[in-house]
Amino acid sequence: MATVPNTFWGLPLTPFPIQRRRNHRLLLHRSNGPSQFSISTAQPFRSQFVNCRKLKRSVVSSAYITGPAFDAFVSESDPKFEESDDSLVAVQPIEVIRWGFIWKLVSRHKLKLLASVFSLVVCTTCSLSLPLLSGRFFEVLIGTRTDPLLELLSKVALLYTLEPIFTIIYVANITSIWEKVMSSLRGQIFRRVLIQKIDFFDRYKVGELTALLTSDLGSLKNIVSENTSRDRGFRALSEVVGTLSLLFALSPQLAPILGLLILAVSILVALFKRSTVNVFQAHGLVQASIADSVTESFSAIRTVRSFSGEKRQMSVFARQVLEFESSSIKIGTFKSFHESVTRVAIYISLMALYCLGGSKVKAGELSVGIMASFIGYTFTLTFAVQGLVNTFGDLRAALAATERINSVLSDAEIDEALACSLEKDMKQKKVHDETLELYLVNDSHEKKQSTKTRYMSTLKFGSSVRNLAETGDVCLEDVDFSYPVRPDVEILRGLNLTLKCGTVTALVGPSGAGKSTVVQLLARFYEPTRGRITVAGEDLRTFDKSEWARVVSLVNQEPVLFSVSVGENIAYALPDEYVSKDDVVKAAKAANAHEFIISMPQGYDTLVGERGGLLSGGQRQRIAIARALLKNAPILILDEATSALDTISERLVQEALDHLMKGRTTLVIAHRLSTVQNADQIALCSDGKIAELGTHLELLERKGQYASLVDTQRLAFE
Numbered sequence: 001m002a003t004v005p006n007t008f009w010g011l012p013l014t015p016f017p018i019q020r021r022r023n024h025r026l027l028l029h030r031s032n033g034p035s036q037f038s039i040s041t042a043q044p045f046r047s048q049f050v051n052c053r054k055l056k057r058s059v060v061s062s063a064y065i066t067g068p069a070f071d072a073f074v075s076e077s078d079p080k081f082e083e084s085d086d087s088l089v090a091v092q093p094i095e096v097i098r099w100g101f102i103w104k105l106v107s108r109h110k111l112k113l114l115a116s117v118f119s120l121v122v123c124t125t126c127s128l129s130l131p132l133l134s135g136r137f138f139e140v141l142i143g144t145r146t147d148p149l150l151e152l153l154s155k156v157a158l159l160y161t162l163e164p165i166f167t168i169i170y171v172a173n174i175t176s177i178w179e180k181v182m183s184s185l186r187g188q189i190f191r192r193v194l195i196q197k198i199d200f201f202d203r204y205k206v207g208e209l210t211a212l213l214t215s216d217l218g219s220l221k222n223i224v225s226e227n228t229s230r231d232r233g234f235r236a237l238s239e240v241v242g243t244l245s246l247l248f249a250l251s252p253q254l255a256p257i258l259g260l261l262i263l264a265v266s267i268l269v270a271l272f273k274r275s276t277v278n279v280f281q282a283h284g285l286v287q288a289s290i291a292d293s294v295t296e297s298f299s300a301i302r303t304v305r306s307f308s309g310e311k312r313q314m315s316v317f318a319r320q321v322l323e324f325e326s327s328s329i330k331i332g333t334f335k336s337f338h339e340s341v342t343r344v345a346i347y348i349s350l351m352a353l354y355c356l357g358g359s360k361v362k363a364g365e366l367s368v369g370i371m372a373s374f375i376g377y378t379f380t381l382t383f384a385v386q387g388l389v390n391t392f393g394d395l396r397a398a399l400a401a402t403e404r405i406n407s408v409l410s411d412a413e414i415d416e417a418l419a420c421s422l423e424k425d426m427k428q429k430k431v432h433d434e435t436l437e438l439y440l441v442n443d444s445h446e447k448k449q450s451t452k453t454r455y456m457s458t459l460k461f462g463s464s465v466r467n468l469a470e471t472g473d474v475c476l477e478d479v480d481f482s483y484p485v486r487p488d489v490e491i492l493r494g495l496n497l498t499l500k501c502g503t504v505t506a507l508v509g510p511s512g513a514g515k516s517t518v519v520q521l522l523a524r525f526y527e528p529t530r531g532r533i534t535v536a537g538e539d540l541r542t543f544d545k546s547e548w549a550r551v552v553s554l555v556n557q558e559p560v561l562f563s564v565s566v567g568e569n570i571a572y573a574l575p576d577e578y579v580s581k582d583d584v585v586k587a588a589k590a591a592n593a594h595e596f597i598i599s600m601p602q603g604y605d606t607l608v609g610e611r612g613g614l615l616s617g618g619q620r621q622r623i624a625i626a627r628a629l630l631k632n633a634p635i636l637i638l639d640e641a642t643s644a645l646d647t648i649s650e651r652l653v654q655e656a657l658d659h660l661m662k663g664r665t666t667l668v669i670a671h672r673l674s675t676v677q678n679a680d681q682i683a684l685c686s687d688g689k690i691a692e693l694g695t696h697l698e699l700l701e702r703k704g705q706y707a708s709l710v711d712t713q714r715l716a717f718e
């Protein structure tokens with residue numbers, strides 16, 4: 001990684017408008033300095049897509065289509081529906097956390113694994129040798145054994161020295177392996193959430209999704225990180241196995257007693273495991289809802305304040321905390337009950353050992369030393385078994401959490417077109433950031449992967465998408481649409497609309513008519529349930545999704561900014577490319593944003609706060625416009641601001657928008673008369689279709705819905 005001094009964004013200055021620099025293998029990273037970014041040169045990605053070249057090419061004429069199979073407009077053949085084997089594989093859900101996958105991640109660290117196993121064996125051998133030596137020591141003291149005391153003591157001292165040293169080696173290695181596995185899993189889960197279809201985000205709350213990556217994954221992490229001590233996890237398991245083997249070797253008559261003890265405890269563990277599944281699952285859900293409630297309260301703090309809603313939020317939070325409390329108490333009760341029963345079983349076994357072992361010693365069938373060792377081993381076994389019980393409790397919680405993660409992130413909900421685009425981008429090394437190595441684990445079902453890759457090979461991307469978008473009309477043809485969360489409510493019904501290349505189309509209509517829905521379809525957040533969208537006559541679904549995102553700029557009424565600096569927010573226009581400070585400044589100037597940016601304390605380095613909360617509405621708008629200018633996409637979708645901007649701010653925003661719209665195929669959800677009047681065509685959306693289409697004067701003359709909207713000022717005209 002090299003740091004480029006004296007430049008704000010790190011690259012030589014380039015003329016505006018911004019040219020897309022596909023050859024640069026550079027990415028921005030925030031460095032410590034106030035006004036410079038360090039640049040990482042591209043690291044070659046270890047390709048996870050080894051199957052790509054081996055693909056059958058028999059279906060290259062097909063395209064990957066995420067819409068319904070019955071779409072009569074899709075002329076090209078689609079392997080998803082042609083090849084029954086592959087299609088079956090494609091719809092089988094693959095769990096994001098599978099034991100096979102975890103093992104694959106663990107086995108990447110063979111040396112550390114070997115060191116862990118070796119140190120575990122040494123630690124266990126040391127621990128298990130001590131009761132044996134104690135028995136001998138006892139026999140030497142009472143004179144039944146003649147071993148030199150010093151030799152015995154030095155053996156004990158050696159064990160006391162080795163055990164802590166190998167404990168360090170064991171804990172350090174196993175922790176390091178597991179933390180790396182957890183990082184990969186975190187990455188996989190985050191990626192899996194990111195590539196879900198948009199309606200997934202309509203169904204799950206942010207808090208619930210956050211909980212998957214925090215508390216749920218935390219439970220999985222605890223299986224190892226909370227179980228590295230002597231009386232937990234693998235060490236406990238190895239001590240149980242080792243102790244039992246030693247006991248059987250020392251006294252085959254007494255060992256079954258302790259064997260019974262283990263059996264009793266194991267049965268209890270199994271019963272505990274079965275009885276607590278639901279309790280742990282419910283506990284996880286309550287925990288997630290607490291996270292959700294906190295996120296919601298704090299992110300909507302201004303709304304809470306404005307309604308004096310603090311008491312209500314406190315009451316909602318308190319209800320959830322009390323639920324959490326009662327579920328935690330329930331779990332505690334289960335644990336305590338289980339612990340007591342386990343202890344009773346152990347005490348009974350110990351009593352049996354004292355009685356039986358004592359009588360054998362008295363009868364001369366067992367030496368005092370072995371009996372003493374037995375008592376020592378019984379305690380070792382007691383602690384180890386108890387530790388195992390606790391580990392099983394953690395395992396239970398981890399299994400419940402894993403089940404929750406898998407059920408939420410079933411890959412049936414993945415936006416396959418987006419997933420394919422992302423994979424292709426990484427395959428073609430368009431994304432250059434060594435931190436992304438975290439995601440380069442081939443977790444896919446191989447057969448499914450090859451099906452996906454075949455789809456990928458048929459998508460239009462790169463310059464072909466850009467050329468089509470720059471030269472062709474965008475047409476919505478007979479589009480029907482229902483939101484997946486409400487499939488029975490038809491929002492669009494046979495909507496037809498052509499956005500002529502390089503012109504401005506104003507979309508107007510009453511609230512709830514479906515204007516924003518049209519925008520969401522054009523942005524490909526959703527796919528039409530019937531009909532199609534074409535660009536220069538080509539079905540949009542045959543386009544690579546990421547490439548489509550690169551040729552469309554969306555500017556919302558209330559743009560959301562990231563909680564980074566102003567400059568970084570503008571540079572987000574080209575997230576995978578290197579952006580020079582000059583490019584950013586030019587875009588900001590064209591968006592009438594430069595003056596207010598440089599008047600801020602740290603200029604372009606000023607942080608904008610969460611969701612841009614430290615800026616005014618007009619400033620946020622202008623930064624969003626600068627971002628769109630920098631993106632320089634040929635298609636522009638604009639939701640005009642209705643918020644009460646002051647006159648100066650509104651003029652500045654309007655000028656910036658005029659600049660932005662120039663020469664682009666633009667769809668604007670229009671709220672201002674000036675925008676509507678200046679548009680090349682006006683489309684009136686009503687009842688899920690375009691009811692009227694024409695220029696301002698044409699539509700006024702028609703004296704239809706548009707004319708009455710203008711009369712009643714319901715377009716929020718100036």
Ligand SMILES: Nc1ncnc2c1ncn2[C@@H]1O[C@H](COP(=O)(O)OP(=O)(O)OP(=O)(O)O)[C@@H](O)[C@H]1O
Pocket residue numbers: 202483485486491509510511512513514515516517518
């Ligand atoms: N994510 C969603 N899931 C389910 N239904 C939705 C979703 N978004 C919008 N709707 C519904 O779709 C219908 C059309 O909404 P849309 O936002 O497209 O209207 P609009 O014309 O843009 O309205 P406005 O001018 O008030 O913004 C509404 O009835 C709305 O409730």
